[in-house]
Amino acid sequence: MILGDVPETLRRSTEAAAEAIDVARAGVWFYDEERTKNVCADLFERGPSTHAAGVELMAPQFPAYFAALRTERTIAADDAYLMANFVALSKEMARHNA
Secondary structure (H helix, E strand, O other), X not given: OXXXXXXXXXXXXXXXXXXXXXXXXXXXXXXXXXXXXEEEEEEEEOOOOEEEOOOEEEHHHOHHHHHHHHHOOOXXXXXXHHOHHHHHHXXXXXXXXX
C-alpha cells in the first residue's frame, strides 16, 4: 500500500494492470457484506487516462453475473457485449461509462 492511501494504491494498481495486460479498462470491485451488490472502488480507462468509482451493481438486476461470481474464480470476458449472460450488465456498465 502506498503510505496507507488505499484509493491511491487502487489507482496505481488498475493503471499498472491495464498496461501490463494491454486492456482498455481495469477495475477493482468489492462485494458488500451480504453479497447483494458489487461496488466499484476504482475503474481505470487507458484511452482517456481517467479513473472512476462508486458504481454499484445490484444482484437482483444482474443474476447471471452474480451467479458467475459465486461459481467462478475468474470471469474471462474478451467481449462482454457479445456474451449472452452479460448483456444486461454490459448495457448498465455502458450507461455508467464504467
